[in-house]
Amino acid sequence: MKRIFHLADTHIGYSAYRKIDEATGLNQREVDTYEAFKQFVDYALDEKPDVILHAGDMFDSVRPTNRAISLALTQLLRLSEAGIPFVVISGNHETPRLKETGSVFSLFEHIPEVYVVHRNKYETIELDDITIHAIPHCDDIEGEKKKIKVDKNGFNLAMLHAGIKVRGKPVPVFAMGDINEQIISIDDLTGLDYIALGHYHRCTKVREDAYYAGSTERFSFGEVSDNKGFLEVRLHDDGTRKVIFHQLRIRDMVDLEPVVCDGLDADGIRRAIRTRILDCEPDGKIVRLRVLGIPLHVYHTLDFDEFKRLTKHAVHFEMRYEFKREDGGYSSASQSAFHSLHTEFEKFIDRYSGIAHIDKGRLKELGLQYMRKWQNEE
Template sequence: MKKANASKSKATIVHISDTHLGFKAYRYLDKNTSLNQRELDNYNSFKKSVNKILEIKPILVLHSGDLFDTTRPSNYTLDFAIEQFRRLTRAGIKVIVLAGNHSTPKISEQSHIFKIFRHFENIYPLFKGKYEHLQFDDIVIHAVSQSINEEIFANELKKVKKLTLPKKNKHILMLHGALSGFKEFSMSEFNELNIEPSVLREEFDYIALGHYHGKEKIKQNCYYSGSIMPLTFSESDQEKGFLMIDLNTSSVKFEQIESRPLIDLPTVNAQDKEIEQIEEELAKNIEKTPTGSVCRQIVINLNAEDTVQIDKSLLNKLRSKCLHYQFDPKNKDEPDTQSLSESIGNLEQEFVNFLNKTDTKKKNIFQELGLNYLEKANETN
């Protein structure tokens, strides 16, 4: 067990998660840095979070998974993360960072990026894929990071269920995964791990969950803090930020972090409407949208013939107001893409499922090679 000193004069901690540093989307580059604009937006949200945490001056910061968007963050991303963490540690704030599925290598031979944090004082990386614990005076951190597979993770969670938790200490549990039995907390990602609700014991003073991107209270002592910026349109209606917890009073407060608006515009139903009526609705929907937003406009019951008749100059005008304007027409005869994607799964999961149906003796070798190539291709894209 690793032990460190911490001030007993305060018991405020911060719970942050799913920052996905290095996340990229769309083709737009920032003119000053040449970075992907959404990547830069995310860095700005993280820096705002650190600025606010420095004002709060908590005793600990708990990051409950997916610090990085990939297992191999760029040099820029890694340097940025280290510098922001060092801003906290120089202020006397200790940082405990748990590995989630995005930051954990999918093949055993790849070294874990979190090893680099071991060289920095007051940064405590947890990435071994098994039960670990840290103690800071009377505060004990219990954690299970992303494991190689579901079976190992479940076995490690059994250790958590059997823990003796002396009342003389404050006990905090950190986990990254989807809450088993609740579809809404699944991100439908490869190597997503499931957390049995029985693990979330009331004896813990606080349970910091990561993986689900929405802020959600699971139990009186258990929360998902959510991500710090909306990354997809499914998150467009979610508040983003982090949580502040007072271990003495058990109070939990949310600190919102503002970021570039990501807006799912009101759906336009083209059924029995003239093209001019559809265009009028498209223009009206974006009137009050802040300049520079990321927007998606879904139009249902719009067939291919009508789609090409939409005024291109109007669409260009709408796009000019946004960082990104996604015009998404849907023919009433088309299958539901969301349902289709859920049934198919992502490419990595489909590859593993395919191999599981084969009889080749070299299945494990093919799986490791294939996942490695897919991961490299994803990072390149």
């Protein structure tokens, strides 16, 4: 029997919101990604799997900070010293657009038991009777895939970082909407014992032999209902397999039940908002509260200072107010406890009316992605 730990999308070095971790003085969300990875490594050291597969986006950006690199290095050395092989492919977040930029992964190449695959092409790694067919994020994933030759002696594993389209469905089903993501099919990948996928952030069984491990943290409210963790894959000698999800303990993210203002008077609305805030015990959490159909005159009577005071120990508390328009529809403006550039940008897009032909959700997503990238490169 072989035991494989499969994880992906740790996005080490990600940061968001303005909350600072008091112990380290660092961005709280950055610390959270470090903690999640460390927690995984602690678990691996206790359980000693035969191999660990990291299916890409280990780092959040092409140029992680020295701190992010140092954190990753420390954890990889712990695994290396314990003799646990660690194989990682580069994902779309950490693959440079220009080859001259060089990959951060080249720093890890000389660590015993650590195998990094980042050269824009398919590579194989042999570990005793396990063959790992690894394809990093690259220009021609479809072409590289064709090079996979399954060796019938021993176990064959594949690693890929991409969105997957499913036969018979017109739209890519497992995609993130990143500008540079690759969307592929895995219909032609057969005869492997297991395919470890990265990129899609929700842990998902795509096929009997192919899974996304999902990310190890929640990176947007779109992931609010996901459990995060990694997969343990047990491959038995008789060809059967068992896949077990292990959940990591990570920061709470809550999208509260919206306050619906219809039928409430001004007092009722103020009380409802206050109750929602207090009931969710926001300290240390990432929270969003939507207030739907609030009349403008009531909005102007809200005690924003009080809301700020009640939510000041949250890692992030986002209030989104949607106003009732004359025609019965909603127009939204969000008031965040923290007016970050991100929030201001989202508010601007929400309010801007000259772009009816543009998908605002998609525009926001792209804009936020660029901002994160600039932030990381600074």
